[in-house]
Amino acid sequence: MEARVQRELYDQMVLIRTYEEAILREYHADKKPVFDIGAGLVPGEMHLSAGQEPVAAGVCAHLTTDDAVTATHRPHHFAIAHGIDLNAMTAEIFGRVDGLGKGRGGHMHLFDPKTHFSCSGIIAEGYPSAAGAALAFKKRGTGQIAVGVTGEGAANQGAFHETLNLASLWKLPAVFIVEDNDWGISVPRSASTCVASNAERAAAYGMPGIRIExxxxxxxxxxAGHAVERARNGGGPTLIEVHTLRLWGHFEGDAQGYRSDIEGVPGQDPIPTYEATLRSAGVLDDAAVVETQTRATELVESAIAFAKASPEPDPSTVLDYVFA
Structure with a gap:
């Protein structure tokens, strides 16, 4: 792999982690001494993607903002990797009027027509939405593709199977991603899924299935490069499952009492692991690492400041945008 590509993947992963660490900080800053999910600058649930950066970075490196991405309730890594505006995204997370949805959607409902990005709190919702976008792209003959993302727990939902069936039947320009972080909230994959890998299920729908360990x-x-090329060239969809890692809880406030592996989790962090690989290959040195982190911090802190400076929605507008 070219050193340029390796550096881009590393930079993307660091930017995502820096963002999630900043959101973690701001989310908890005013929820003390007793955790109150409804309190503070960022009220409501929060699902952060620390540890899952390799999936978004590796997939989105092959996409343009003309391609569609539909993510899960843990969406920030894919949003960032797909090029969403950090200021508007952060303002939305803070519930401010300069946000993507004017502060009405929050972090699980990020919609950005400029980059064809969306996500949802509904489990497995990303798959049928991606298939719909892919069908539109195919009918228009634009060469665009759609990427649908879900977790391993959602692979047992009807929407997962129905979508794969139709996508293969109609030979849609789509790539379907499963992020296997071992836990469907608090349920291990082994207690909920009858196959060791969801990639095995691709064969039932006549498409390639690949698992990345x-x-x-x-x-x-x-x-992802092969799958995207196949989709663009009319070959139809591909299913890719990545065995990734959820470094933090299912949501902020999750005590994670169900995790027997929690003590060893920090040692599996993919960013220092990849950094060490690139240092050994001569792609990174101390100066490059500092440069990447400095640039990421500047971008993220600027977005946090933008969000905090954006006004809160006027309560009198509560019914605006509800009906068309």
Missing amino acids: DNAVEAVYEA
Whole structure:
């Protein structure tokens, strides 16, 4: 792999992690001494993607903002990797009028027509939405593709199976991603799913199925590259499952008492692992690492400041945009 691509993947992963760390900080800043999910600058649930950066970085490296991405309730890594405006995204998370949805959607409902990005709190919702976008792209003959993302727990939903069936039947220009972070909220995959890998299920729908182990960003990049090329060239959809890692809780406030692996989780962090690989290959040195982190911090802190400076919605507008 070219050193340029490796550096871009690393930079993207660092930007995503820096963003999630900042949101974590702001989310908890005013929820003390007793955690109150409804309090503070960022009220409501919060699902952060620390540890899952390799999936978004590896997949989105092959996309343009003309392609569609539909993500899950844990969406920030895919939103950032797909090029969403950080200021508008952060303002939405803070519930401010300069947000993507004018502060009405929050972090699980980010919609950006400029980058064809969307997400939802509904489990497995991203798959049928991606299929719809892919069908439109095919009918228009634009060469665009759609990427649908879901978690391994959602692979047992009807929407997962129905979508894969139709996408293959209609040979849609789509790539379907499963992020296997081992836990469907608090339920391990082994207690909910009858196959060891959801990639095996692709055969039932007449499409290639690939499983990537070890949260390896370069392996994701390679597999996604072939899948995206296949979709653009009329070959139809591909299912890719990535064994990734949820570093933090299912949501902020999750005590994670169900996790027997929690003590060893920090040691599996994919960013220092990839950084060490690139240092050994001569792609990174101390100066490059500092440069990447400094640039990421500047972008993220600027977005946080923008969100805080944006006004809160006027309560008198509560019924605006409800009906067309």
